[in-house]
Amino acid sequence: GAVVSQHPSRVICKSGTSVKIECRSLDFQATTMFWYRQFPKQSLMLMATSNEGSKATYEQGVEKDKFLINHASLTLSTLTVTSAHPEDSSFYICSAISGYTFGSGTRLTVV
Amino acid sequence: DAKTTQPPSMDCAEGRAANLPCNHSTISGNEYVYWYRQIHSQGPQYIIHGLKNNETNEMASLIITEDRKSSTLILPHATLRDTAVYYCIVRVTNFGNEKLTFGTGTRLTIIP
Numbered sequence: 001g002a003v004v005s006q007h008p009s010r011v012i013c014k015s016g017t018s019v020k021i022e023c024r025s026l027d028f029q030a031t032t033m034f035w036y037r038q039f040p041k042q043s044l045m046l047m048a049t050s051n052e053g054s055k056a057t058y059e060q061g062v063e064k065d066k067f068l069i070n071h072a073s074l075t076l077s078t079l080t081v082t083s084a085h086p087e088d089s090s091f092y093i094c095s096a097i098s099g100y101t102f103g104s105g106t107r108l109t110v111v
Numbered sequence: 112d113a114k115t116t117q118p119p120s121m122d123c124a125e126g127r128a129a130n131l132p133c134n135h136s137t138i139s140g141n142e143y144v145y146w147y148r149q150i151h152s153q154g155p156q157y158i159i160h161g162l163k164n165n166e167t168n169e170m171a172s173l174i175i176t177e178d179r180k181s182s183t184l185i186l187p188h189a190t191l192r193d194t195a196v197y198y199c200i201v202r203v204t205n206f207g208n209e210k211l212t213f214g215t216g217t218r219l220t221i222i223p
Contacts, residue, residue, distance in 0.1 A: 032208040044213040102154035
């Protein structure tokens with residue numbers, strides 16, 4: 001139980017476009033989800049906490065207008081990287097139940 | 112959250128026990144010790160957690176020292192699939208909605 005499904009697993013996009021990443025809780029309801037970013041050979045860094053029905057809480061240094069988070073239902077949180085640039089290329093991971101279960105990650109490459 | 116210190120890398124022979132240490136000397140009395148691992152290009156996987164007592168599950172054993180300032184994760188019979196980065200984290204809640212802070216972890220390589 002407590003499975004989180006993340007989609008897509010890989011995405012390549014052109015610089016200046018936007019990309020949406022979905023994180024779904026399959027067999028439970030998640031009022032809170034967490035979004036992490038991981039650059040090559042580095043550890044996971046928390047970007048934001050997604051709260052169902054309210055605004056996300058962003059960590060210091062994370063641009064909320066660039067990384068749009070929507071948590072409109074108890075089973076779905078989305079992260080949209082707007083106007084993506086090559087420096088946004090990274091591995092994005094979502095989590096629910098604060099660390100009990102993680103998504104499989106999304107490898108974003110911006111060209 | 113209390114900080115943790117782990118060796119950056121370790122090797123272990125396949126079939127042997129892998130013992131991964133973690134130092135958390137500033138841990139508070141109400142903080143749990145959690146272990147995760149991350150296989151290359153995948154999301155982290157929860158392994159085990161404990162507060163004071165030693166714990167064991169189907170994946171691993173967790174040994175916490177009496178003063179709780181350090182712990183050891185034991186993979187009893189390491190396989191090649193156990194090659195991963197292992198993270199030790201201390202946190203207040205028992206799977207509550209608390210944000211996690213990942214350190215740099217230990218890169219464990221299982222040698223055939």
